[in-house]
Amino acid sequence: MGKPALVVAVLVLVGCGGSKPAEPQSDVNVVRPGAPGKPSQEVSAEELKKAETVKPIAQDVTFMRGMIHHHQQAVVMTGWVPQRTQSTAVKLMAERMSISQTSEIEQYESWLSARGFDAGHGHGAAEQMPGMLTQAQLDRLQAAKGKRFDRLFLRYMTQHHLGAITMVRDLYAEGGGQESEIDTFARHIETDQELEIKRMQEVLAEL
Numbered sequence: 407m408g409k410p411a412l413v414v415a416v417l418v419l420v421g422c423g424g425s426k427p428a429e430p431q432s433d434v435n436v437v438r439p440g441a442p443g444k445p446s447q448e449v450s451a452e453e454l455k456k457a458e459t460v461k462p463i464a465q466d467v468t469f470m471r472g473m474i475h476h477h478q479q480a481v482v483m484t485g486w487v488p489q490r491t492q493s494t495a496v497k498l499m500a501e502r503m504s505i506s507q508t509s510e511i512e513q514y515e516s517w518l519s520a521r522g523f524d525a526g527h528g529h530g531a532a533e534q535m536p537g538m539l540t541q542a543q544l545d546r547l548q549a550a551k552g553k554r555f556d557r558l559f560l561r562y563m564t565q566h567h568l569g570a571i572t573m574v575r576d577l578y579a580e581g582g583g584q585e586s587e588i589d590t591f592a593r594h595i596e597t598d599q600e601l602e603i604k605r606m607q608e609v610l611a612e613l
Contacts, residue, residue: 537569
C-alpha cells in the first residue's frame, strides 16, 4: 500500500519566569506513523518537502471519478431502505451511509474541480468497477421487502464496500495516492468501510 500519511506535531516552547515573556520558539517534529506494532519514524525536511509538492497523476483522477460513481450507487441503495426494512439497525446504518457518502461525493467533485477536471459523469462502465452491483442485483434488492430485503441489503452493501477497499488498494498499487489530500481520502475510505463491513456482518448474523 502507499506511503503512510505524515503527522506533524508542533511544540511551542515558551520561557517561564522574569518580567518579560520569552519569545516563543517553534520546534517542528515530523513523524510517519509506523505499521501496527511498529514505532513511528522521524521524517527528514527533504522528505516532507517532497510530500508537500506531489501532484496528482492520471490514476488519482480515475480513482476519484470512479469513487463518485461507486458512492452514487450506494446512495441509491440506502434510499430504498426506509420503505423496505424491518430492522432499526439496518435503517440507522443506511442513514449514516447515505449522509457520509453524499458528503464524500461533494468532496471528490470539489477535489477534481479545483484541479481542472470534471467529475467524469458518463466516463467508463460503472458495473466494471469492483463491488458494483449488476442491474439484476439492483432489481432484486429493489423488489424485496422485510427480512429478505435486510439480508440482501447487508450482503450487497458488504460486496459494495469490499469493492471500494479494492479500489483503494489498486490505487496505491498503481502508484497513485501520493498527493496528500487524495491519500487522506483513500485511507478514510478503507478504514470507514472496513468498520462498516464488520458491523454489517454482526447485524446479518443477528438476522
